[in-house]
Amino acid sequence: MKEFLKQNWFVAVIALFFIGISIYYAYDQNKDNLPNKVVDGKDVVFSVDDTNFTADELYDELYKTYGKSELFLKFYMGVIDANVEETEELKSQINNAVTQTVSYYTNYYGYGLDYLNQLAKYYYGYPDFPSYVEYQIKAEKLYSGYIKEHAQEYVTEEFIAKHSPRVISYCLIKFDDPKNPTAEETSRLNTAQQAWTNEYSVEKFAEFAMKYSEDASTAGDGGLLGYVDDNSSLVDAFLKAALDLEEGQVSEWIFDENYGYFLIKCDSKNYENYATDPNFLSTVLTDNANLANEIVWKYAQGANITFVDDSVKEYIMQQLNVDKDGE
């Protein structure tokens, strides 16, 4: 042994040094760790004096308060996940919605993602805000898909007569104080009006809006506003003119005392062109109060749902307000 150490003393020193470092590393990694405890094969979460409280007991205790509502949320998310394909486009839509909302809250209220995460968690039970947005958007897809499949049930003549659904585009010439226009504002309006009369036609409305509209949110899309119906939150004069138009018609220049002058076009009254618009979805879901829940329940049943506990099934049906006869 002596001979061995004499011959390999350098290696031995290096080895000792290495072992010392290793032992310290192992100690350092473990010094702050919690102790582990298992009693009768069950993992213990905490103890007070000699009384242990196991994970199984904690499960039962938590279940009393959170069990059914958490199961409902999991069920709801599960139904959506199973029926909405997560495409790259959808992912991007979700990311954009999250980014925009966080940015809005940060700029206007001074609190961003942390605050929204808490809202999503405490008011809606979601783990965080991005999950909340994800399932809101996915749910819209699910409902849209269902309504599209059953369009004849929901987009009836009665629905059309009641709501006058359509797709609208517009061009806006903005005035700071429309009741007291400046010479420059009047000149801009005159230029646009002359251009529309002399150089453009209904078919070239998008081109016209792109060039003359002063509404940055729509000008880039050729003035496209999207779905409009009698529930739309728009200024009265605009909404009335928009709902009076037939497909392919363009209105007169409409004056609004807050914005200036609008030129409005009805792009389409065809259902196919607004089938996926969230505002159309909102009108259908408002008209059919429990439809969203019924859609979730129908998709769940379509996948042969199995409940282990009947009380959970009853709770979920109660939350969805669907009765057993509907099964």
Added chain:
Amino acid sequence: MKKIKVLTITLLTVLLIAGCGNKTAKISNGSDILIQFGNTKITKADLYSSMLEADSGYTIINIANKMIANAEIETTAELLSEAQEQIDTYKASLTEDWKTALEKLGFETEEQLLEQILTSIKSDKLITKYIDENFEALAQEYAPLMARMIYIKYEDNDIEKAKANAALAINEIKTGVDFKTVAEKYSTTVALANENLYTRYSEMDYNVLQYLLAVMEPTLSPPIENNNSSGIYIIQVTKTNIEQVKEAFIDFLSGNDEFITKANNYYFTKHNFTLYDVKTFEFIKEGYPSYLPEEK
């Protein structure tokens, strides 16, 4: 070759030991399926994980607190009757049936509600017990006394006028005019004229606090200029004897969040509250750190 083998084994052992980190307590039968549709399975473990996220910290603190309260405070007939009285009062105020009201409170039976109320009463008693058991030390630490004050602000920087008013006020008090009457005449803040409990931790002007901490007997102070030289205080210390201030002191401590936290920490440490699960430990560390007996 043998040396390399030994070194490799040593290295692996060390890494293995280092990797034996914090453990997450798991439920039995976590893979049991609760709901299944299509390929989607919701298991007990999934649900447990979500419920832990919901607020397991609060639930654990509640359960541990209940265990400690039961160990410290005996369930006497008097306590039972107090709890029952609360239920009866609540019942009498109801407009709906008892079963519905219980369900809204999250209980299935009246016994469960009674148990919850008992725990709440015992938790309050736990604080009182802590005060009783540590009264002398607390009295020394907090240095409680009763006092009332007059504050005369330097209006328009007229220091001389304020000083003159302070002298007049002291004179009137000494001649036996009621303190409140004098305060109404001279004080900028009349509310200070009420007899209040003050302790070492009272949020008061520094100079006033120093005076209160030095006083041993009931007395009337000379004019005391405040720390930022914007006015004068006149302080009448009314009670310094601990027996005389005991009731007000106990009331003060029982409603003081910082003190309640300290008392709870004492009992959680005394009863060796120990966590073995890293997830719930993190939740408690974030939401209820004062209950952790020692900093981890």
